[in-house]
Amino acid sequence: MPRPLVFSRNRCTAVEQIDEQTFKSTCRLQDPLNDAFVQITVKLPDFEITGVTGEFYRTCQDECLDISQAFEKMKGVRIGSGMLKIIKGLVAEATGCRQLGFMIEECCHGVILSFTKDQLLQLPEGEEIPVEQYQQMVRDNVRLFNRCAAFAPGSSMVEGIDLT
Amino acid sequence: MFKFQRNKLVSIKKDGETLAVHGVLDDDVYGLEIDVSFNIEDLNILSIKGKWNRWTSPECPRALLFLNEAVGSSAYEKDFSQKMFKLVGRKACRHYANLLAECGHSAREAVRLMQWEEAKSDNPDLTFNEYIKNVTPNLPPTSTSVAVSSGQVHPEDKNDIDRIVYEKTSGGTLIDLHVHTYPASPCSSAPVDQLIEEAKKIGLDAVCLTDHNHVWSKDDVEELRQKHGFLVLRGNEITTNQGDMLVFGMEKDIKGIITLEDLRAEVLAEDGFIIVAHPFRGFLIVGVDEMGLTPEKAMERPLLKFVDAVEVMNGKVTKKENEFASKVASGLGLPATGGSDAHEVVEVGRYATHFDDIIKNEQDLVDALKKVRYSPVDIYSTVTTKQ
Numbered sequence: 001m002p003r004p005l006v007f008s009r010n011r012c013t014a015v016e017q018i019d020e021q022t023f024k025s026t027c028r029l030q031d032p033l034n035d036a037f038v039q040i041t042v043k044l045p046d047f048e049i050t051g052v053t054g055e056f057y058r059t060c061q062d063e064c065l066d067i068s069q070a071f072e073k074m075k076g077v078r079i080g081s082g083m084l085k086i087i088k089g090l091v092a093e094a095t096g097c098r099q100l101g102f103m104i105e106e107c108c109h110g111v112i113l114s115f116t117k118d119q120l121l122q123l124p125e126g127e128e129i130p131v132e133q134y135q136q137m138v139r140d141n142v143r144l145f146n147r148c149a150a151f152a153p154g155s156s157m158v159e160g161i162d163l164t
Numbered sequence: 165m166f167k168f169q170r171n172k173l174v175s176i177k178k179d180g181e182t183l184a185v186h187g188v189l190d191d192d193v194y195g196l197e198i199d200v201s202f203n204i205e206d207l208n209i210l211s212i213k214g215k216w217n218r219w220t221s222p223e224c225p226r227a228l229l230f231l232n233e234a235v236g237s238s239a240y241e242k243d244f245s246q247k248m249f250k251l252v253g254r255k256a257c258r259h260y261a262n263l264l265a266e267c268g269h270s271a272r273e274a275v276r277l278m279q280w281e282e283a284k285s286d287n288p289d290l291t292f293n294e295y296i297k298n299v300t301p302n303l304p305p306t307s308t309s310v311a312v313s314s315g316q317v318h319p320e321d322k323n324d325i326d327r328i329v330y331e332k333t334s335g336g337t338l339i340d341l342h343v344h345t346y347p348a349s350p351c352s353s354a355p356v357d358q359l360i361e362e363a364k365k366i367g368l369d370a371v372c373l374t375d376h377n378h379v380w381s382k383d384d385v386e387e388l389r390q391k392h393g394f395l396v397l398r399g400n401e402i403t404t405n406q407g408d409m410l411v412f413g414m415e416k417d418i419k420g421i422i423t424l425e426d427l428r429a430e431v432l433a434e435d436g437f438i439i440v441a442h443p444f445r446g447f448l449i450v451g452v453d454e455m456g457l458t459p460e461k462a463m464e465r466p467l468l469k470f471v472d473a474v475e476v477m478n479g480k481v482t483k484k485e486n487e488f489a490s491k492v493a494s495g496l497g498l499p500a501t502g503g504s505d506a507h508e509v510v511e512v513g514r515y516a517t518h519f520d521d522i523i524k525n526e527q528d529l530v531d532a533l534k535k536v537r538y539s540p541v542d543i544y545s546t547v548t549t550k551q
Contacts, residue, residue: 007274081446089421114168
């Protein structure tokens, strides 16, 4: 007879567009020790976080019970490059509730990925982005080079690209 | 309108002395799974196996080749998530790094639950909250010092690359105002001595060390100047709630995230100077037109009221992002600077700032920045020779 699991976790992040310029991203977390939700409101075109709300219904960390002050600090922060260290410093380190930082990060990633999804939807069905287009992306944005295995030397997506 | 959903699921079962962790990440764009085995005693990763279900680029599957970079790491390590992003995110794929971090944190919680179950055998009424208040949470039973690979290309690997040499045609001082060195900036792989030698070699007059939230001691920098016979200056790249700021002429060591308003007050108190670093880094990836971001709109950003200048040439951003920053600076009448943002030796001097004045020390630098007798320089567009 197989033994039951010793632990399971479910984290779900969903992004909604409220109006042309406003997005809401919500992260819910459930596991034996935590039951929590965090929601951020984001305004375009700056990807500025204009509101954060959330609550830990169940947690074994007292630090996660009083988190409202961290919400205020996040207002005005922009989603984008460098945001992770800002979230870590303003939320996780300032409150001691590390999980809150992870949940805000997930909300932010969700917003970015919703745009990735939109870009992919613009491709005709069954069609893939040609390798040459990826190569051009790397030429246009040197930061992509070596960012992950797909953009590392040896990949067709960076073949023939001389960054020196 | 519903736009996007991501689900992550982690399930853990005990398998003798190990935890068998299965992680699933499934969203509208990516689908992936991993099986990770952790040693229960020290939560060291023993093995990782990944499987793609859905991906975006033809080369994404290569990520599976590099997942084992994380084997040997322990989920008890202080910055486990960061380490996963460094080892697996950069070499393999950030989505696998994300899922591995989730699995590691879950494994830690699982061990705490298992230890509580054990403690309950002596005290059946012991609640989980009572239990964890009496133990030091999230600490390994034994030391878990594990060798960490930086996950970055080592500078020596690239040192044989021919470098462009800048030939000055006028007087003044050419300074790379933005460089990072290792270990002062953990994200850099450039040893300071090698970086200075490279700066000399390519024809710069000085470099300004701007390591992240790090104040170099005057003595250490003086020693570097003497050792290399080269002008080495001090700055600091400070992370604020509004992004990274290059600060000059300030001795105070700022730790943690500071608000830009508070940083401004600190800098003013020491009569220093603030340059907003790479203000539009990454913001234009999705496309300016789609976002409706115009230079005019960007000029309204409150943060620009708290800075003295704008870095409009940064070696780590796209040409478009630099051009956008330049338009914003020019629209606001703010001075513009350039710096490489080098994190590797070969990157130093990609961009720099040319000062009309001769700069001999840090006070000269701050005075010159305030006088606004300088301009950013794109080394590639001004070079004449190659070594």
